[in-house]
Amino acid sequence: MTDAWDAHYADGNTFSPLHDSERALLAEHAPAPEGGGHALDVGCGLGELACHLAESGYEVDAVDFAPAALARARAGDQPSATPDPAVNYHLLDIERDSLDALPHPAYDLITLRLGWAFVHDRTRVMNRLRERLRPGGVVCVITPVAEKEKEVDGRRSIALDDEEIRALGGSWAVAERYDAGGLAFVVLRDPAPAAVTCAGKKRPSPHALTGAGVVVTDPAGRILLGWSVRGVWELPGGKNDAGEGFLEAGVRELEEETGLKADPLPGGARLLALLMDSTHGMPRLTGAVRVTAWTGRPTVTEPQLIHRWEWHEVADLPTLPQPLFTPSAHVIDTVWPGLLPGLPSVHRYPVTPAAAAAAAGA
Structure with a gap:
């Protein structure tokens, strides 16, 4: 120029x-x-x-x-x-x-x-x-x-x-x-410099799915899975509400779907990683949530979605006769890496303890 x-x-x-x-x-x-x-x-x-x-x-x-x-x-x-x-x-x-x-x-x-x-x-x-x-x-x-x-x-x-x-x-x-x-x-x-503000653009078209999958185990170390009306085993979990974080979504969905309440004490529930894959040509982002302290008893609260909840031995998961819901499988593989061979590809972004603590306090 x-x-x-x-x-x-x-x-x-x-x-x-x-x-x-x-x-x-x-x-x-x-x-x-x-x-x-x-x-x-x-x-x-x-x-x-x-x-x-x-x-x-x-x-x-x-x-x-x-x-x-x-x-x-x-x-x-x-x-x-x-x-x-x-x-x-x-x-x-x-x-x-x-x-x-x-x-x-x-x-x-x-x-x-x-x-x-x-x-x-x-x-x-x-x-x-x-x-x-x-x-x-x-x-x-x-x-x-x-x-x-x-x-x-x-x-x-x-x-x-x-x-x-x-x-x-x-x-x-x-x-x-x-x-x-x-x-x-x-x-x-x-x-007169002003403080920075934030604003949206026009209403976006739907682009991606976001949700959380929750790994919760009983005192014997067994994992809770639900037999879905869609013919797959899946973890408790579901889509984020507007403005809701992955950890919050996981804890809320756990209670809504099973009646179990995650212990609010530090460490009772943690966000371990963000997992990104796609379904039907649409990006899908899943928060892997681990709940280690909880109260209640698994109950079918949404029969239109889940037939029953069962505790499974973790060692049995690689030989389940029925399929696992793909995002649930990716979350399980985050908690027990290598447990499930031959999984579809996924982008995994681990959340460090420091980052998880900061997110919990936000």
Whole structure:
């Protein structure tokens, strides 16, 4: 990009000249402080705006990343201005170079004319520029506007649409927009960084299944399995409710399906791992929950799902005559690795004790 702009200016090309409406808005909203002030003109090009600010009473630092532009600016090769000794030109790329290289630590006015659309990391760059603004100072962004849908694609590289212009005011107490001969003239005052917030997007389409499988054993070490109406043996467990963690889902489902209550004491129930496979082309994520302390007696509470609950010897599981529900098999293999040979593939993400404790306290 730097080379392209340097070639642009080296070939004798110019930029859109400063409009009288821009001069008027600058005089109204960003006059030089009494006794003079310091201005920073970012992306100064041939220096027309910088010279106008100097004539208005500012001492100006004008920066650009194109050496050819600065050479022409210093030589007075400008469409409607003459060199001004109050303008100091500096080679600086505001996206890649440190602003510590600027001659002054703070400015009364920072201008960005016709170049904001070319800045990729706009939020970061504006944050750094805002830090260089004196109390009571002003940032002025002057930009072409892509107003119609058909213009957005064709002018995206040089213009901003309304949404992007509104985003400029996100961290300012005052953000005002004016028209300057078809350009958007945006005045920003009083930095007001806000605390970060979170938001969703549009309602997503269903993409994955999430749930928990619970390994619970009796005092003799036997594991509880239910004979499902679907013709498989399965662990207690089920899908997460909205906003519910895997451990919480496992404990809740255990009680709802069997009547057993996991001991709430630390260690009574632990999340061991997250297991990811797929079913019918849909990702499936299962939390492997181990319950080691519980009260109650296994009871069929949902006969529409489970015919009966039985305690099984763990050593018998590799020779069960009926199939195991695949996610249940993966959970069992997490507790007793290698017990069940030939399982379908699964991605297993073990949860460390520290992570499990943190999740339990969240």
